[in-house]
Amino acid sequence: MTEVRRTRGRPRKTQQPDAKPLLVTVGLHEKVSHHLRDMILTGALAPGRELVEVDLSAALGVSRTPVREALKLLAVEGMVELRPNRSARVPDLQPEAITQLFEAIAGIERIAAELAAARITDAELTNLRILQDEMEGYHRATDLAPYFAINQRIHRLIVGASRNKPLQEAHESLYGRAELVRRRALRTPERWDESVAEHRAIFHALEARDSSRAGTLLSDHVSRTGTVVLRHVTAAGRSAEATQAGVQ
Known part of the structure; x- marks a missing residue:
């Protein structure tokens, strides 16, 4: 909470976003994306493999949110294929x-x-x-x-x-x-x-x-x-x- 001074009346306290949790979250999903990228490139996650969020979060010891954000990052790179209403997958290029x-x-x-x-x-x-x-x-x-x-x-x-x-x-x-x-x-x-x-x-x-x-x-x-x-x-x-x- 941060106190904001007012010209008249009592000081009013306003809620400001705490930057620290945001930075931690950003750092975490980037770390997850690096880890998943390495697993894909080394073949630990083979082409065609489905990437189930709940399984990945359990294996990596993180919540589903950073896993979901990491998959979005990897999809932009073409390393992961996102599918509507289905689990993401490692693309198998034809x-x-x-x-x-x-x-x-x-x-x-x-x-x-x-x-x-x-x-x-x-x-x-x-x-x-x-x-x-x-x-x-x-x-x-x-x-x-x-x-x-x-x-x-x-x-x-x-x-x-x-x-x-x-x-x-x-x-x-x-x-x-x-x-x-x-x-x-x-x-x-x-x-x-x-x-x-x-x-x-x-x-x-x-x-x-x-x-x-x-x-x-x-x-x-x-x-x-x-x-x-x-x-x-x-x-x-x-x-x-x-x-x-x-x-x-």
Whole structure:
């Protein structure tokens, strides 16, 4: 309660919102969203899995409210699919959707790399070189989780270096959905080796301020990843169909 002075009469006390509980609530649902995002990306919550609020709140030891708000955040990122009068679910991208998704990201990153080659700062290039070296180290150690995290930072750094806000917003709105399936491609040893080499070539093109080459290399890199992901998803679907037919 806060006392408000009046020019006439007795001071009147008014109820003002307490900021602390609000901050705690905001922090909690963001923490829940980070945790759920990690579970989705690592496969602990698999594609097609229903996300029942009461089950998640019990498992995470929180009320349903932060879980509900976290699911809304993840839905904006494309990591969760909200369904009217039904539980949310982890989306299971179909082949056509995967093709369209990677086509869009490849186009966005091509333009971003072309702009970045002209606009990237020396400090950003230094940071990019450090990230590239760290990523290659994790590749040699076959440690996928930190490799993948740095890989994401590199893509976002390049897009950010374009200094084009609409491009960044469009990229961020799609990138979460791609994360759901990109790890599948990197689990293929030969694609992982190719990806590292492609990233090194992209860095050299940016360092040389070669806009055309940087754009082409990054676009081709994303497209090849999409092709491998599509092949993996298609093969997995055929395997599942064969198993189901065998059971019947």
